Amino acid sequence: MVRVGGQDRLAPASPQEEWLQRVARGDRAAFERLYASVSGTLFGICVHMLKDRREAEDLLQEVFVAVWRNAWQYDASRASAMSWLTTIARHRAIDRLRESSPIDPNGSLDGLGLLLDPDPTPDEHSEARSERSRLDDCMDQLGERPRALIHTAFFEGLSYRELAEREGQALGSVKTWIRRGLLQLKACLEP
């Protein structure tokens, strides 16, 4: 998505936002600090979704190259820096999943030799947490099937067809459950 302008906020909302805005102006030191701060979060998304450590490393590299080149498209008035960055990582992971042969839907993260980053996610401040609990509360109001399907779709990056195969359900039913869930979710979040 291409966006420019509209940044009428006077001060950056987070260090990540400030670094991202400096990266947009070609500041390499800010890019290094941004990498140090958020690479653990983005790598976690890459590994979790691709379930392949080497491919996740490759994807993380691709994501940061894209961040350096596209930082000027970041608009602080539309999304927090962490939301923008994690969305890029997640979408690029899904792109890879769609391009590659289907992953083992029952694959797990066990045995990948992962080292958990002990630091908390950079934006685990109260605002991010309250957004999340609102989303969780609204998810709790959905039926069991839509809730489970939307969750799996978001965290595993599975397509409609892959979800239908995994659940052993008709494709049309899976689409309907998810669409109904999404509509209810929006109505709940933005009444």
Added chain:
Amino acid sequence: MSVHDIGEHHDADGGGPAGDDLRAAEYALGVLERDDRIQARKRVQDDRAFAEAVAGWERRLSAWRGYFPRLAPPPRVWTHVCDALDFAVAPEIDSSWWNRAAPWRVAAGLAAAIALVAIVKPFIGPPGTLVKRDVVIAPPAAEEVAKPVAVLRRADGSVGWLASLDRASGKVLMVPVPTPADPGGKVDELWLRDGRGVPVSLGFVSNEKAHTIVVPAAALDRLAVGSVLSVSLEDKAGIPHASQSDRLVAAGPIETM
């Protein structure tokens, strides 16, 4: 209402505002198959309302980002990022603009375009001496030397334009890497914005020929480090426009002045 009614009344394939928002949600959630996903992404670039809808869904769903495990990547990834961006190659020659603009250094293939705007690093040595080089270029005249340059890149990272900036005369020389005209008949318009302000139009910019653009006096103070030059596709009529469209084609920061 049965489960199947929803599919009929809110079919994302069927269009309409409700269908569009559902399609945006499906794209943001990531459930679309490959071809539908590519189509939706293209629409994000071309359809402002759809792009807004996708952004809304991405904002809603990204509240879950904290649930992903956080894992430390091995140090080699950073090295690879630097290699891919050509960061490791930073020859310490001198303190010319060339080095200060290192992150935006132009690829070797653009050397010809650089020569065109006479921003070649002047040769060291007495006048008339031929410095041993692969390519011999006459030293530029004094008044042509050391104009700061901004590199406007396209979203894929390729260079779209070089902008040679002359604040004293309030002029910007725009040198395009020639590209085909927009099939939809739109033209390129140049914009200048400071760190926080809205973009101000500098008028039409050619996608095939180098030409000089005069910066309006009111926008001259934006011709400074930290500002961003950008090019967007706009209707031919009404240039200079009051506000920039979403169809941004290239942008680059002013690094030195």
